[in-house]
Amino acid sequence: MVTKVSDANKSLLKVNNLSVSFDTAEGSFNAVKEVNFDLKKGETLAIIGESGSGKSVTASVIMGILTCPPGRIKSGEILLDDLDILKLSDTDRRKLMGSKVAIIFQDTLSHLNPVFSVGSQIAECFEVHKNLSKKESWKRAVKLLERVRIPNSSKRAKDFPHQFSGGQRQRVMIAMALALEPDIIIADEPTTALDVTIQAKILELLGELRDERNMGLILITHDLAIAAEISDKVIVLNEGKIVEKGITKDVFINPNHGYTRQLMDSIPGKITKQKKKMSKKFSDPILEIKNISKSYDTIACDDVSFNLFPNEVLGIVGESGSGKTTISNLILRLASPSNGEILYHGKNILNFNKKDLFNYRRKVQVVFQDPYASLNPTMNIFDIISEPLVIHADFLNKKLHQSKVSDLLISVGLHPDDAIKFPHQFSGGQRQRIAIARALALNPEIIICDEAVSALDVSIQAQIIKLLLNLRNKFSLSYIFIAHDLPVVKDLADRVIVMKSGKIIEQGVTDDVFNFPKEKYTKDLLKASPSIENLIS
């Protein structure tokens, strides 16, 4: 009994003074600086940080999969059962990987080998560590798939990663990590790419398994809400350093460090109050969407109707496959609907001739989700922002382009000198600002933001949203703001449309929808999004 208690208190994993640096042309920089933490049985440790904070590097070091070079472990020890695994030989260390400690990655499509069946990839664990026969290993793999609730598991085991949905692949990953019943599971952003409802299920499964096997769980995430929901302890990393550390509840209720507070403030759903001041005068709609339908292989959008009014922010929310991007493409005339009409100031844009369409394109601009893909990497910022001006040559004298671009850069919070740089020299948030500057170039009426902030870190997200709101006031714009993330929409939108499987499920004024959802699906969505409030209250 006594031993058991001491056993329970013993650290499974202890990381002492870990420092990691990377060598690049600009010099070497420290990705992880003197990081310390420990993990006990049955405990969940959340490592929180934004991109580049060193959280994934730490996980790689523990798993022995840091790419060296360019990575280099400068100092520190990692004690696994009092054994410093950094000092072990490759062979000895390999024996621990997977059996003592296992990892679940974020991007499951690239982390699963595309050419082997999922069953064989799970079975490999048994073959490598336990020397089991192929048949026996396979049997166990099927059982594991069953455990993580992959339906029809004996058959699905033969399928390949690409034949699974994102949520299912994450389950496969979890099954693989569970295979050898490790003491510790590291989950590196396990739900980032998933829809909220699926995210909730995966997190639930992880918690369940942790309790069932009394494992230690390290959850690496950028999402404070997730950390709040599931973890016991939390460490906050910023630029490779631990800035805050403690029991989850304590940290969130009473953050000590400025950075933690800043993160907490950036959580969407908090800017709400500022927005309310806007008074709305309902006039004629700029855009009327009437009964549009569009189908590709499946129905992408089915009998959708809504209006957009001047100076309004309209949020469209839905999980992947709900048809929200299709709507954006239809409005942008990147695709044509199979049915219905889209009226712009009362004129059907589908009947536009070349010239009308050209003028329409001047008035309707877009900001896409992925700021890495939406800017042409071979063009410099001046060329990118001035491109709409070049295309619509009558809009502005060529001599004035230079000053116009400077103005635009200033209005999105960048410096005019940035004009000669190239996209790859900017961070994600800055690129999104550039994309917004480009959208503003022609003084448009409408900007469609297609998941415009989804790929950004929370603090950046908050900045961009603020920027969008300011710009709306300044230029009297209307936005169609498309997102899968409900809190973000709550911050920004005057009205919200909830979509599912190509249909509008619910629409209404933002606060009404969020506070008094009518449809079950809306309720489910709201329930599934993790939030800190639960923890604090």
Added chain:
Amino acid sequence: MKLKNLSFAISTATIMAFGSLFSPAYSAGKDITIVIAEEPDIVDPCEATRSVVGKIVKQNVTETLTEINPADGSVTPRLATSWKQTDNLTWEFNIRKGIKFHDGEDLNAQAVVKSINRALNPKYDCEIRTKFFGNIKLKASAIGSHTISVKTESPQPIMPALMGTMTVVSPKTQEAKGVRDPKGTGPYLFNTWTPGQSVTLKRFDGYWGDKPEVENATYVWRNESAVRAAMVKTGEADIAASIGVQDANDPKMDFSYFNSETSRLRIDMTRAPLNDIRVRKAMNLAIDLDGLMGTIFPKGVVKMTQIVVPSINGHNPNLKPWPYDPAEAKRLVKAAKADGVPVDKEIVLIGRLGIYPNSTEAMEAMHAMLTEVGFNIKIKMMETAGWLNFLSRPYAEDRGPALQQSQHDNNNGDAVFSMFNKYACKGAQSTTCDKQVDAWITEATAATGTKRRNTWRKAQKKLHEEIIPDVQMFHMVGFSRVNPRIKFTPTISTNSEIQISQVKFN
């Protein structure tokens, strides 16, 4: 016991198999291997005047009625023992008795007539007909069991020499179509032909003449001269017929010999500025033939004065080769220019790739020397088919002035095989038309003896001195490499035939 035997057999077989795998097939014993430049596409004796076919079948598998002595052009008996001219248009040949073909048929007058008719059948484009008998209307008939008569529409004083090209094949040979397994009377049977790889001949025990030493002869072919030479050096082959001068670097095994070829640049005399005699003279004077000998051309070549080699009836020994006199050449060019001859006009030098070893360098050298005295020359090297388009009539109407690298092979004893085609007004490759020369050619063709010889010589002299239709170059030599284990001396006829029966072992 049985098992032991079996294992012994297997191991022996294995060793033998590996042995044969790992040792190159060196020729040994009484067998020889001959490597030639290209694969025969057909081996019909009717094509035996083509050098690739001739090297295999001529006088080995099939024999001709007469044979031409390469040394002096005289005609000697082979399957015909004797012949006589009965009237202006008729010749009689007596056929050797007691000879059997490889397939057991008897050689008699009927068989010979059949063989001649087969060769001259217009349905079959066999080379004996297209090259030698194309213009001759001929009727052969048996007038005794072993005597035939040959009647022509026009006098053919050199009929015995012509019969030196006529190969005799078994009467059972298929008509109007080339055969791939020829049956003749020669000392060797045509044994096997593996397309792409080799042809083998086997000694014919029923041969009427002396029994040759070589039992089996294998022919293989390699395009590269260096490879052919290397094969004899390594012992993989015994005779490499025709290798390049640069590969003939081992005096112990390499032979050089006149190969009956004469090399020249044909001048297209119909086009200015080449229609001016001073220009043609200047061209001949511009060439440093001595400088080319032993450098680009082999040492043994002889400066030509006429199209035929000295052993041919009709060769004029009194002609002097052109001297090298670039100053005079320049003067002539200047003079011509002064008279308004467009000497600056671009003249195309049409060369043929691989017509003889170093053919491209030779043209580069000619180009350099002609340019030196003030001509505007452009080289155009072509492969055979393209080159042929320029060589023979009908010529293109819109052609410009041209020199054409060409080489002529006459080892058939008489100048008639050269003169008409090259220099008569209607000659297939002639660009000159001189009434006097034309008359002499007609006259010599019909004449015999001294008159024939002298008429040819008159024509040669006039062509050389007054007409100048060629930039004269060399009577050429060829090189062959012979394995020291055999005794075989290549001669002027090695180009067109390799008589295996003459090969002896050391």
Added chain:
Amino acid sequence: MQLILEKNHLVNKIRKIFSMFMNDKLALISIIFLIFMVFLAIFGPSLISESYTKMNLRLRNLEPFSFDHHFMYFFGADALGRSMIARLILATQNTMFIAGSAVILSMTLGGVLGLISGYYGGTTGNLIMRMADIIMSFPSLLLAVIVLYMFDPGLLNLVIVLAFTRMPIYMRTARAEVLEIRERLFVSAAISMGASNLRIIFKHIAPLTIPTLITIATLDFAFVMLGESALSFLGVGIQPPEVTWGLMVAQGRNYLQIAWWLAFFPGLIIMLVALSLNLLSSWLRIVLDPRQRWRLENIGDKSE
């Protein structure tokens, strides 16, 4: 100010490229060698006196590495007694011209056809790709031989034939790239701005395919040189008195036993140029692949 900044940027860029070269010594040597060869191709022929390119039968097959004659005969002389050095320099110009123009021609034509095929798709696109299939389903050497038998093997025809046989690779690559790039967001962005098809193809898509095409082209330059020499071997290459390295090797092969240097030196140069291009191309491939670029950036760091 704008100008100064731009200039600085350019300087930085050049400095960066230079440091990337410094980090791959093989690539550095390659580029220096290639620049030297280009220099030779452009200025070489005008620097050599005519007398060295003239026939001089006294010096026929002069052995190399002897100081008895002018240094121009240091690499020996050929079968007509012409200085090997002079011949090699003359050949540099022709070879570079033929290979260079063939590569540029096939890259441009193939690239544009591939762009069109990829961007527009449909019947035109398919037709273009079938054309590539036809060219690729047949040994290019033989195609070149047939065509050169038909037309003169002059400089221009040679370039056209060589370019033609190398075209499919650019067509396929460009098309594959376009199919991918076409789906990228910045293309959608450009369309929604009202950009014309031509603008999208040439301003947005083409610049992104160029690095890949250039990488292939560097390699192809070597292939074309070797292809040209194979044509010379078969007798349909460039015609004398013009000369290329390939022709020199093809002619010199006959003399391998008595004058090895005739084929050796041009062969060596072909090999060195091809090798340099290969090394340069693999350097380019790394430089152009952001995922691999650190390999070059990072080595320098250590050596400093």
Added chain:
Amino acid sequence: MRQYLSKRIFSSILAITGLFVVVFFLARLTGDPGHLYLPIDAPLEVRKEFSEKHGFNDPIYIQFGKFLGDLTDGNLGYSLRKERPAIDIVLEAIPVTLSLAAVAMSIALVGAIFIGSLAAYRPNGIFDRISRVVSLTAASAPDFWVAITAILIFSVSLGWLPTSGIGGVPYWIMPIGILVIRPLGLLVQVVRGSMITALSSDFVKTARAKGVKEKAVIFKHALRNGLLPVITVAGDQAAAIANGAVIVETIFGWPGIGKLMIDSIMQRDFAVVQASILITAIVILSINIIIDIAYAVLDPRIRHK
């Protein structure tokens, strides 16, 4: 997949047809073969009669029509030179080249996978640098020059190998060696490149995190993925190796399709040119289709498309 394959086969047939028509006309544009069949000194009348008899004087479209007529009877033409059906000649030659190419390609592939994987394991390591320079140097030399030099060294000077010809293993060494170097040099680079990519992929991290042994990481997880681009390039090399075969067969006297094609083009033996081009194109396109299938076997993502 099946639909893709049938589409692929259809387009291949289209390509072959196109090629065939092109070659028919191209070949005929190279000139009247009569000159070549007949001796240089053949009289004009004989020449005329010859062209008349074999239809070379007919307008080209009539010749084409005749040819199509024969083709529908399954007759690929008759070699005037060799007096045999062209197809027989081609079918004799094709196994020689195929075996030559198959052996060369297998050696090149296996060698490239081995060398390339090792080079990729430590990019810019000493093995990588050496293997890169050596393989690229070898691949950069004109092959005919290497071939003749090799004969002079290995056969004439050293006497280790036969100079040329067909026979047992020793006869294969030089031709194969010459044929192998270029694809080997190229494939080593391709393997190296794709293995570097594969080895830095995320799934390799997963495998390592599972504790899979390094050997299995390279040769199971990475190689299986790294092979995919290699296969494509290997397929493109099929036509390139036919180029090499032309040279190698000419020099070493192998009676393969490469030499046959060159010879018959030079002799204007149109029937053989056409038949050999047809067969070669069919072989090359079949290889490409086989490679597509291999690709699908190796990559389930393609298989399920």
